Amino acid sequence: MTQHVIKRLPIDTGTSGWEAISERTFPATALDHDITADWLIIGAGFAGLSAAERLSQLRPQDKIVVLEARELAKGPAGRNSGFMIDVPHNLSAGEYSVADAQASKDEIRQNRLAIAFAAGVAAEYDLCRETFDPSGKVNAAASDRGLGLNDNYRKSLEKIGEEHRVLDAGQMREMTGSRYYRGGLYTPGAVMIQPANYIRGLARGLRSKVTIYEHSPVLQLSREGTSWKAKSSGGSVSAPKVILAVNGHVESFGHFRGRLMHIFTYASMTAAFSQNEFAGDVTGTDRWALLPADPMGATVRKITTNGLSRIVIRTRFTYDPGLKVSERRVASVAAEQRRSFDARFPGLESLPMEYSWAGALCLSRNHVPAFGEVEEGLFSACCENGLGTVKSTLAGMMAADLAAGADSPELDKYKNQPEPSRLPPKPVAWLGVNSVIRFQELRAGREG
Numbered sequence: 001m002t003q004h005v006i007k008r009l010p011i012d013t014g015t016s017g018w019e020a021i022s023e024r025t026f027p028a029t030a031l032d033h034d035i036t037a038d039w040l041i042i043g044a045g046f047a048g049l050s051a052a053e054r055l056s057q058l059r060p061q062d063k064i065v066v067l068e069a070r071e072l073a074k075g076p077a078g079r080n081s082g083f084m085i086d087v088p089h090n091l092s093a094g095e096y097s098v099a100d101a102q103a104s105k106d107e108i109r110q111n112r113l114a115i116a117f118a119a120g121v122a123a124e125y126d127l128c129r130e131t132f133d134p135s136g137k138v139n140a141a142a143s144d145r146g147l148g149l150n151d152n153y154r155k156s157l158e159k160i161g162e163e164h165r166v167l168d169a170g171q172m173r174e175m176t177g178s179r180y181y182r183g184g185l186y187t188p189g190a191v192m193i194q195p196a197n198y199i200r201g202l203a204r205g206l207r208s209k210v211t212i213y214e215h216s217p218v219l220q221l222s223r224e225g226t227s228w229k230a231k232s233s234g235g236s237v238s239a240p241k242v243i244l245a246v247n248g249h250v251e252s253f254g255h256f257r258g259r260l261m262h263i264f265t266y267a268s269m270t271a272a273f274s275q276n277e278f279a280g281d282v283t284g285t286d287r288w289a290l291l292p293a294d295p296m297g298a299t300v301r302k303i304t305t306n307g308l309s310r311i312v313i314r315t316r317f318t319y320d321p322g323l324k325v326s327e328r329r330v331a332s333v334a335a336e337q338r339r340s341f342d343a344r345f346p347g348l349e350s351l352p353m354e355y356s357w358a359g360a361l362c363l364s365r366n367h368v369p370a371f372g373e374v375e376e377g378l379f380s381a382c383c384e385n386g387l388g389t390v391k392s393t394l395a396g397m398m399a400a401d402l403a404a405g406a407d408s409p410e411l412d413k414y415k416n417q418p419e420p421s422r423l424p425p426k427p428v429a430w431l432g433v434n435s436v437i438r439f440q441e442l443r444a445g446r447e448g
Contacts, residue, residue, distance in 0.1 A: 017269030297447030
């Protein structure tokens with residue numbers, strides 16, 4: 001009998017602003033008895049819920065159960081910046097590049113497949129524009145180096161025939177209200193989401209087709225005969241096929257150990273404000289979304305709901321293989337983010353940051369997912385390589401297709417990838433990865 005005992009659970013530090021301002025419309029139910037099902041999905045983030053949605057389409061008569069360790073949207077799925085990006089950027093390399101035109105086109109096509117799937121979710125479950133907004137995004141440049149990176153990115157987009165528009169400093173100021181930025185590069189295919197609302201909206205819609213248990217961490221997963229049995233503190237689920245949609249936590253289940261990099265990034269969200277609270281047009285239009293020209297810089301978004309706005313800033317990365325960071329670390333980064341925010345919006349020094357938090361993401365050295373049938377009847381849809389909303393959605397879709405035997409050309413391409421490559425020994429990996437991250441952050445300079 002194969003048995004995996006889960007000895008640690010990820011820890012989420014700080015309160016995500018996205019989750020805090022999201023309204024929940026249905027109660028949370030924890031697993032409190034033993035049940036059987038046709039399918040078990042472990043994890044109710046983008047990968048898990050996308051897998052559940054896809055399975056409900058492929059096998060509408062089957063019993064599908066999802067187990068979530070936390071409450072919906074309180075984990076990493078509700079802690080990201082909310083960009084569903086179609087045109088690729090490479091976080092681990094520290095530069096935007098399109099080295100191989102065909103490979104880039106293939107990745108863009110896969111990303112757009114995931115975005116189209118999410119758009120179907122938004123339409124089916126009546127998610128509002130503030131939750132799912134196909135507005136595109138801007139790569140913002142605040143320095144000569146940033147302008148150079150954007151120009152290289154523009155040339156790459158031209159080579160593969162991707163639509164884009166160059167913005168000058170005046171257009172950036174008109175959009176954001178800030179004089180900080182010297183230029184931008186707009187691409188139209190990205191979708192901006194309110195991640196906590198999206199996850200809860202998808203879960204709410206799935207409740208008529210799928211059973212979701214929250215506050216039900218899997219503590220043991222074992223193979224018993226032809227089924228897998230997942231034990232939680234209050235009960236168990238037995239099913240012949242299981243999809244692990246737990247991102248880097250998949251190592252805790254005994255798979256891909258020593259192959260995944262556990263990275264944390266950090267964000268802060270302002271208190272709500274109205275446009276007439278501050279003198280002048282200091283924050284521009286009602287909503288906008290900026291990625292940094294240097295990916296190690298600051299991601300900044302403005303959202304507006306019912307006349308009240310908030311700004312979210314995301315900076316810094318750390319490598320933490322223990323799957324947790326301290327409150328002190330979050331507070332320290334939040335202080336840095338305050339300075340970065342004030343540099344961009346000098347008229348908003350009196351506007352407090354209401355929420356600050358850390359969020360986990362997972363990378364592999366060779367930028368591939370931790371995907372496939374890892375044991376008989378046990379499938380992995382993990383390691384999103386820094387683009388969690390899109391890549392995890394895609395992994396969940398593909399895992400469901402693979403497990404259900406729904407072959408397609410896209411699945412053939414997706415599963416035909418190498419497995420994540422091995423990392424150096426832990427002390428070397430910790431020192432090396434954190435040193436590279438810090439060097440790249442310092443090099444980002446004014447973009448951060």
